[in-house]
Amino acid sequence: MSISSRFAVGVHILTLIEFNKDGVSSSEYLAESVNTNPALIRKIIGMLKKADLVDVHPGIAGTKLARDLSDITLLDVYKAVNVVQDNKLFSMHENPNPKCPVGRNIQEAIMPIFSTAQRALEKVLGNVTLEDIVADIVEKEQIN
């Protein structure tokens, strides 16, 4: 199965807040661009807030970025929206048979490889910032 779209939506939200930085980015406004409902947006924004990526306050319309664009990586967003936990990207079968030499060692043999693979994936995300995404979209808009 695949990693929740919360991650892609989180990136979308943050990017749009930047594009709309002179306006008010309410959950309804953001939901319209993402094409989903405001409650889901607020849930994700709550996670981004907990990770100190955005500023938002009850009763006050709009969300703002809490940091500079160049200081937010996709890895920050990925961690914030909690789509994959540490060392849990790959699931293992629980309870292999301890009476079998393979059964009693397979988890320890595989685990480090799974960790390495997951870290390789996350490293790629850590090398891309929101600034890159925004620049890419600005460029795409200029071409068309």
Place this chain on the structure above:
Amino acid sequence: MSISSRFAVGVHILTLIEFNKDGVSSSEYLAESVNTNPALIRKIIGMLKKADLVDVHPGIAGTKLARDLSDITLLDVYKAVNVVQDNKLFSMHENPNPKCPVGRNIQEAIMPIFSTAQRALEKVLGNVTLEDIVADIVEKEQIN
């Protein structure tokens, strides 16, 4: 969410077939070590067979490796058991709003990054063979 344990089970199965190469690896035998039921094992073996990783025949008990240990990577197993499709590890929200500059470009902006991350993960799996896993387990057994 996480990647199906079919992958870990597939690796377990192939490793155990090697350990038991002088015996008969029936689905029941394999299921006992994995600690699941034979039908699931047979389903996974069917996938491994389709990928030419094992030899198995209806009515004849036992499964054998179809290639040398050193010629089967974890990536081969991962692809065989079909846990993640190309470019589908990360899911995107469908139908972002095309009237919004961010909505109409976000998918194309994010997609290449997701692809790169997925490939980085898969590259790690491609660098490990079943021979490595078997050697690791043999070593762990000798120590204990």
Place this chain on the structure above:
DNA sequence: CCTTATTGTAATTATTATAATTACAGGTAA
């Protein structure tokens, strides 16, 4: 040829996560 055992596969059920939606309490500003 017939019995027995195994593989291949379909169908069923329970579990889990996601995503969409509704509803409403709590907070803020005008």
Place this chain on the structure above:
DNA sequence: TTACCTGTAATTATAATAATTACAATAAGG
């Protein structure tokens, strides 16, 4: 006090996994 927004819980629909049961098709051995 009104109007609007955020925060959050509850509900529903959907989808994938994993476990399980069942059985047809196949092959070996007596």
